Amino acid sequence: MEPAVLGGKLVSGLIGPLVRKLFAGGGPGAGLVDRPVRLDRLVSFRGERRELGEREVRRLAGRLVRDALDSPGEPPFPPGEEDAVAGALAGRLLALGDLDMDDVQAVRLGHRELAARLRRGAGAHGLSTDAGLFLDSATEWACLHVLEFFTRRSAFVARTLVEQTRAQAELIAKVDELITRVPRPDARDTAFERRYLPYVAERYDQITIFGLDLRDSPDRWPLEVAYLSLEATAEEGSLRPDEPALTLRVRAEHALRDHDRVLLRGDAGSGKTTLVQWLAVTAARDGDRVPYVLPLRTLIRGGALPAPAGLLEVVGCPLTPPDGWAERVLSAGRGLLLVDGLDEIPAADRHRVRDWLLALIRAFPGNRWLLTSRPTAVRPDWLGPEGFRELSLTPMRAPEVATFVSRWHAAARAPEYEAALLDALRTKRDLARLATNPLMCGLICALHRERRGYLPTGRKELYDAALTMLLARRDRERGVAGVELGEEAQLELLQRLAYALVLSGRSEMEVATAEGIVERALPTVAVPGDARAVLHTLLLRSGLLRRPEEEVLSFVHRTFQDYLGARYAVEEGHLDVLAAHAGETGWEDVIRMAVAHARPGERAVLLRRLLAADTPRLTLLALACLEHAAALDPGVRAEVEQRAAALIPPRSPKDAKTLGEAGPLVLELLPGPDGLTDEEAHGVTVAASLLADAEPAGALAVLRRFREHPSLVVRRQLVGTWDRFDTRQYAEEVLDHLDRTDLILVCTCHAEREALSRMRPWTRLRFDGDRSLSEIIDVTPAHEAVEELILVGTGLRGFVGDGAGPDSAFPALRTFRFELAPYVSPDLGEYRRLFPRATVIVMGRS
Structure with a gap:
C-alpha cells in the first residue's frame, strides 16, 4: 500500500x-x-x-x-x-x-x-x-x-x-432589469416578422448578372445555385514585433460569427453583393436575426440618410411595420445590417455615411454590421477605431471555379457544355487567369454556351465583352451615379498604363509613375480634372486596377494587362518591339493578343517574324496565334500550319521531350485522342506528363482525355506519371478509369496507398518500402482478387506480424515477387512457404 x-x-x-x-x-x-x-x-x-x-x-x-x-x-x-x-x-x-x-x-x-x-x-x-x-x-x-x-x-x-435568500433576491432583480431593457415582443411585431422574413428570403433568393445580353443566357439565377462559399483573409498582428503579420483565413459567410462589425473588401465581381444576399436569406430562414439589406447607392438618393423607422421604405420594401418596430428590433440587438457598396457612392458622401453608421451603432449596440467596399474606396483601418474588423475576399481557386461552372450549367440546363468548358479552363492559361471571380466565371460560361460549346475564335470577343461590362454597363445597370469617365476614355488610359508595365517587364508600378502617364494622356482623352483625381476614379470604378500597397498600382488580372498593352502596341505600330520580345516567355500572351488586335497585313508581318526565328517554341507560338487571326493571308496560315505539323503531334518520346521544352503553351495545342496513332497518342501523353510540374491543371486535362485509350503503352504512361500530380485527384480522374489489363499499379507513399483504398480493384500491385501484411490488406480493395503482388524492401521482417497467413489473404495470387536491397541475402524457401500456390520470384541476391 x-x-x-x-x-x-x-x-x-x-x-x-x-x-x-x-x-x-x-x-x-x-x-x-x-x-x-x-x-x-x-x-x-x-x-x-x-x-x-x-x-x-x-x-x-x-x-x-x-x-x-x-x-x-x-x-x-x-x-x-x-x-x-x-x-x-x-x-x-x-x-x-x-x-x-x-x-x-x-x-x-x-x-x-x-x-x-x-x-x-x-x-x-x-x-x-x-x-x-x-x-x-x-x-x-x-x-x-x-x-x-x-x-x-x-x-x-x-x-x-x-446567503441563498440574498442570492435569489439579486437574481430576481437582475431578471427584472433585463425584462425592462428587453421588452417582450408585441403581438403586432411578431405578426409583421412572420410576413417580413419570408419576404426577404424570397426577394434576395435570386441574383442578377449585370451587363450580360447574350441571347440564350438568363441574367437571373437562384441564389443557392449561384452562391459559392469563398475565402476571406485578414491581416492579424504578429506575436512578436520582429515577426511578419499573420494572415487569418475564414469562410466569407462566417465573417460575422466572431465579430459583430466587419468591413469586407473585394474587387469588382468578387461576390460581395452575392454574399450580402446569402447572409440575408440565411438569417431570414433561420429566424435568429432580422436582416436589413441596405445598398448605399439607394440610401443616399434622398439626401438625408434614413432613421431606423425609414430603412425599409427607402430600399423599396412594400410591407409597413408597426410603429416603433425597427427601434425595438435594434434595441434588442436582433438586427443584421448589411450595408453594401461603400465604393458606389461619391467620395464626398462617405464621411457622412460613416457618421450615420456610428450614430446607429452607438444608439443601438449589440447588432451585427457588415459593410462592403472595393479595396481602394477608403483607407485601411477606416473603421478600425470603431471596432470593425477588415476582411478581403480572395480570388477563386481551381476547385471553386469548377464548382461554379458545374452549378452554372445545371441552372442553365446545359450540362452538355460543362465538360468542354472545364477542359478549356484547365488547358488555356490566360482563360484560367481571367476566371478568378464569380462575375468573370459567369461571363465565360455565358459566352461559351452562346457559341454552342466554343469560346470565341480568338479570345478578343471575350475580353471585349468583359471590358464593356466592367467599364460601362455594369455600373449603369446597377444605378451607380457619379461615373465621370466614358468607356473609350477609360480604355485609352488603361492601355497606356498596361503598355508601360509590359515594356518594363513588371506587373506593378508606382502610383506617381501612373499619375505621370495619365497626365500626359489627358489632352488626348479630353477629361476634366487633374491626373490624381482621374487616376483615383479609374482605380475605383474600372474594376481592372487595384492597389496592393499604398503607393503601388497593378491590374487585377495579368491577362487584362497583356490584352490592353497589346492593343496599345498595335495602335502605335510597334510591331518591331513585339517581334523583338517574342522569345521572352512573359510576352507570349502579349504577342497573341497583338495578333488579335492587328489588321490582316500586320498579322502576316508579325507571324513571319516568329517563323523566321526557326525555333520550336516560336513556331508553336505562331500556331497558337492562328486562333486569334480570323482574317489572314492564306499563304502565311499554310506556312505556320506546315511548320507546326512537324512538331504536333509528337511521334516519339524524343519528339515529346522537344515539345515539352517549349513550355506550357504546348498544352493548348496538344490534340487527341481522336485521329491519333498509338505512337502519337503516347507522344502526347509523354509531353503532357513532362509539363505537369509547370502547369499541373492543364497537363491533367490533357491526360484525362486519354484515360479510356486502349493502347498498353499509353495506359502505362498514364500509370507511371501518377507521382507528378495531386495523388487523390489523379486517382479519381485518370487511374480509376483505366482498363487494368496488363497494368501494374505502383504505390510508393502513404498518400498513394490511401488513394488505392478508394479505387476499383487492381489485380496487379507493387508496394515500395517495408510494409506489413495487414497494412497491404487494409489499403487493397478486394485483396482476395489480387493475382500479382510485388514488394520492394529489405526483407520479410515485419511483413507477417499479426498471425495472418499471406497465402490465405491472397487466395488468387499467382505471382509473388520480392525485390530486395542488394545487400540482403534471402532465404528462397521461406518465401515459398509463405505463398505455396504462387510462383515466387526473389530478386536482389548479394
Whole structure:
C-alpha cells in the first residue's frame, strides 16, 4: 500500500479531535444582521480571548504526526522527517486564520480547493516525496473535517439560508432589469416578422448578372445555385514585433460569427453583393436575426440618410411595420445590417455615411454590421477605431471555379457544355487567369454556351465583352451615379498604363509613375480634372486596377494587362518591339493578343517574324496565334500550319521531350485522342506528363482525355506519371478509369496507398518500402482478387506480424515477387512457404 494512502487513513481517525480544538466553542452567532462569520473570528488561536495558542497548534500537529508513525503497518514516510512534517502541517493549519473568507464561502469552495489555498499560504520545502504526499493527504483530511465542523454549527445553517435568500433576491432583480431593457415582443411585431422574413428570403433568393445580353443566357439565377462559399483573409498582428503579420483565413459567410462589425473588401465581381444576399436569406430562414439589406447607392438618393423607422421604405420594401418596430428590433440587438457598396457612392458622401453608421451603432449596440467596399474606396483601418474588423475576399481557386461552372450549367440546363468548358479552363492559361471571380466565371460560361460549346475564335470577343461590362454597363445597370469617365476614355488610359508595365517587364508600378502617364494622356482623352483625381476614379470604378500597397498600382488580372498593352502596341505600330520580345516567355500572351488586335497585313508581318526565328517554341507560338487571326493571308496560315505539323503531334518520346521544352503553351495545342496513332497518342501523353510540374491543371486535362485509350503503352504512361500530380485527384480522374489489363499499379507513399483504398480493384500491385501484411490488406480493395503482388524492401521482417497467413489473404495470387536491397541475402524457401500456390520470384541476391 502506498505510504500516503495508509497515512491518510490513519490521519482520518485522528484529525477530528484536533479540528474541534482549532475552533472556538462559542462564537459570534449567526451573523445575520451584521456581517458574515469570518474564519479569523472562528479560530481559537486569534483574537483577544485566545483558547489555543500557536505553540499548542504546533504541539497538536506533532502529536498527530507521531500517532500516524506509531500506527501499525508501513510508515507513511522515512524516519528523520517527523519534525519537518509536523512544522509544515502546523503552518498550514495556522494559515486558516489568514484566509479572507467566511464559513459559507469555505464550504462552497470544497475541501480540495481549501487545502490547495492552505498549501499556497504555507508551503513546505525540503521534504521527501513520501513526506510531501503524507502532508498533502493530511491537509486534505483536515480541511474535510473543518468543513464538516462548519456545517454542524447552527449559525452556519442560518447563514446559508440568508446567503441563498440574498442570492435569489439579486437574481430576481437582475431578471427584472433585463425584462425592462428587453421588452417582450408585441403581438403586432411578431405578426409583421412572420410576413417580413419570408419576404426577404424570397426577394434576395435570386441574383442578377449585370451587363450580360447574350441571347440564350438568363441574367437571373437562384441564389443557392449561384452562391459559392469563398475565402476571406485578414491581416492579424504578429506575436512578436520582429515577426511578419499573420494572415487569418475564414469562410466569407462566417465573417460575422466572431465579430459583430466587419468591413469586407473585394474587387469588382468578387461576390460581395452575392454574399450580402446569402447572409440575408440565411438569417431570414433561420429566424435568429432580422436582416436589413441596405445598398448605399439607394440610401443616399434622398439626401438625408434614413432613421431606423425609414430603412425599409427607402430600399423599396412594400410591407409597413408597426410603429416603433425597427427601434425595438435594434434595441434588442436582433438586427443584421448589411450595408453594401461603400465604393458606389461619391467620395464626398462617405464621411457622412460613416457618421450615420456610428450614430446607429452607438444608439443601438449589440447588432451585427457588415459593410462592403472595393479595396481602394477608403483607407485601411477606416473603421478600425470603431471596432470593425477588415476582411478581403480572395480570388477563386481551381476547385471553386469548377464548382461554379458545374452549378452554372445545371441552372442553365446545359450540362452538355460543362465538360468542354472545364477542359478549356484547365488547358488555356490566360482563360484560367481571367476566371478568378464569380462575375468573370459567369461571363465565360455565358459566352461559351452562346457559341454552342466554343469560346470565341480568338479570345478578343471575350475580353471585349468583359471590358464593356466592367467599364460601362455594369455600373449603369446597377444605378451607380457619379461615373465621370466614358468607356473609350477609360480604355485609352488603361492601355497606356498596361503598355508601360509590359515594356518594363513588371506587373506593378508606382502610383506617381501612373499619375505621370495619365497626365500626359489627358489632352488626348479630353477629361476634366487633374491626373490624381482621374487616376483615383479609374482605380475605383474600372474594376481592372487595384492597389496592393499604398503607393503601388497593378491590374487585377495579368491577362487584362497583356490584352490592353497589346492593343496599345498595335495602335502605335510597334510591331518591331513585339517581334523583338517574342522569345521572352512573359510576352507570349502579349504577342497573341497583338495578333488579335492587328489588321490582316500586320498579322502576316508579325507571324513571319516568329517563323523566321526557326525555333520550336516560336513556331508553336505562331500556331497558337492562328486562333486569334480570323482574317489572314492564306499563304502565311499554310506556312505556320506546315511548320507546326512537324512538331504536333509528337511521334516519339524524343519528339515529346522537344515539345515539352517549349513550355506550357504546348498544352493548348496538344490534340487527341481522336485521329491519333498509338505512337502519337503516347507522344502526347509523354509531353503532357513532362509539363505537369509547370502547369499541373492543364497537363491533367490533357491526360484525362486519354484515360479510356486502349493502347498498353499509353495506359502505362498514364500509370507511371501518377507521382507528378495531386495523388487523390489523379486517382479519381485518370487511374480509376483505366482498363487494368496488363497494368501494374505502383504505390510508393502513404498518400498513394490511401488513394488505392478508394479505387476499383487492381489485380496487379507493387508496394515500395517495408510494409506489413495487414497494412497491404487494409489499403487493397478486394485483396482476395489480387493475382500479382510485388514488394520492394529489405526483407520479410515485419511483413507477417499479426498471425495472418499471406497465402490465405491472397487466395488468387499467382505471382509473388520480392525485390530486395542488394545487400540482403534471402532465404528462397521461406518465401515459398509463405505463398505455396504462387510462383515466387526473389530478386536482389548479394
